[in-house]
Amino acid sequence: MGDACGIGPEIVARLFRSATPPDAFVIGDVGVMRRAAAATGGLLALAPIERPADVADVPPNCIPVLQPPNLPGDLMEAPVGRVDARAGAAAARCIEHAVALVRGGDAAAIVTAPIHKEALAAAGIRYPGHTEMLQALAADAGGMPPVRMMLANDELRTVLVTIHQSVLDAIRAITTESVLETIRIAHASALAWGIERPRIAVGGLNPHAGEGGLFGDEERRVIAPAVEAARAEGIDATGPHPPDTVFMRARDAAGHAGEFDIVIAMLHDHGLIPVKYLGVEHGVNVTLGLPFVRTSPDHGTAFDIAGRGIASAASLAYAAQVARRLVRGQALPGGASDGR
Numbered sequence: 001m002g003d004a005c006g007i008g009p010e011i012v013a014r015l016f017r018s019a020t021p022p023d024a025f026v027i028g029d030v031g032v033m034r035r036a037a038a039a040t041g042g043l044l045a046l047a048p049i050e051r052p053a054d055v056a057d058v059p060p061n062c063i064p065v066l067q068p069p070n071l072p073g074d075l076m077e078a079p080v081g082r083v084d085a086r087a088g089a090a091a092a093r094c095i096e097h098a099v100a101l102v103r104g105g106d107a108a109a110i111v112t113a114p115i116h117k118e119a120l121a122a123a124g125i126r127y128p129g130h131t132e133m134l135q136a137l138a139a140d141a142g143g144m145p146p147v148r149m150m151l152a153n154d155e156l157r158t159v160l161v162t163i164h165q166s167v168l169d170a171i172r173a174i175t176t177e178s179v180l181e182t183i184r185i186a187h188a189s190a191l192a193w194g195i196e197r198p199r200i201a202v203g204g205l206n207p208h209a210g211e212g213g214l215f216g217d218e219e220r221r222v223i224a225p226a227v228e229a230a231r232a233e234g235i236d237a238t239g240p241h242p243p244d245t246v247f248m249r250a251r252d253a254a255g256h257a258g259e260f261d262i263v264i265a266m267l268h269d270h271g272l273i274p275v276k277y278l279g280v281e282h283g284v285n286v287t288l289g290l291p292f293v294r295t296s297p298d299h300g301t302a303f304d305i306a307g308r309g310i311a312s313a314a315s316l317a318y319a320a321q322v323a324r325r326l327v328r329g330q331a332l333p334g335g336a337s338d339g340r
Contacts, residue, residue, distance in 0.1 A: 001028030002113025004087040005080050006301025007311035009036035014313040016063045022320045025055050025064035027094045031076045033065050039309035052106040068097035080307035088119030099137040102292045109293035109323040114301045128164040131287055138290050147289035148185050151275040151298055153282045155253050158263045158271040159186045174266055179226035186262045187235045189288045201246050201260040202227050202239030209242045247274040284319045293326045295319040
């Protein structure tokens with residue numbers, strides 16, 4: 001359900017109100033979801049369930065809600081539209097329960113509504129966001145799997161080398177090894193979607209991709225060796241390309257066939273700005289490298305409109321659609337190779 005004080009519960013309720021409600025159930029607080037259903041128009045029943053199999057017995061036009069144990073007892077007292085530790089703790093507990101169910105084979109995928117990083121921190125949760133928390137929950141005897149964040153829509157796919165850290169720390173984290181690992185994860189994921197030979201463009205870090213070293217040497221010293229190593233492994237990777245133009249070249253739209261299937265971006269905002277500019281209602285966040293499918297909308301908790309019942313569920317619906325496609329091994333949107 002996401003952060004109980006944000007729009008997450010509302011957009012989940014709105015999704016179940018749609019003409020094609022999802023084949024899914026909600027992991028969340030029954031009271032919070034009942035409040036969200038009322039905010040989005042009322043007349044939408046909730047059906048508390050104890051296990052995923054109970055969904056089969058839920059009547060039509062109901063929201064199946066599985067409430068995990070140990071949610072804060074006073075969660076409904078957390079003020080809507082504000083950061084609250086109780087909401088952060090509840091969001092984390094719901095994520096943990098979701099992972100346990102999907103890893104146990106009781107669900108096929110996880111679609112997460114938005115959480116708030118400050119609320120997580122206020123609750124003492126040490127992870128800065130979904131991606132890092134899911135990575136830790138996916139750990140096994142071999143350690144934590146390497147994961148990457150991908151934002152995608154109908155016209156563009158971008159995978160990030162670094163995510164939730166300061167720009168200064170992110171630049172320090174960009175190494176030949178981390179760039180090469182990102183290329184490998186993107187390539188393996190694209191193969192799983194059915195793209196036979198993924199075309200991967202690697203963006204630079206500096207203006208004009210360093211302009212031959214005039215504006216920084218990370219391209220020559222760090223990024224280019226990773227691209228060369230990937231090509232030596234048989235991966236169709238090119239770059240480093242200037243980060244201000246590579247997304248234009250990759251965009252696959254009417255009258256403009258994209259040159260690339262995936263763009264690798266060095267920094268969080270390098271990659272997310274172009275995707276979100278094309279419309280958050282059409283974007284989805286996919287965590288690559290996990291042993292299960294996880295998607296989410298590409299927007300936040302929107303505290304400024306939370307509780308008013310006006311938030312759009314379009315991006316959440318898109319995330320659910322993409323999750324189904326991934327579970328079925330179908331191609332994702334966002335590139336010329338998706339069969340459009």
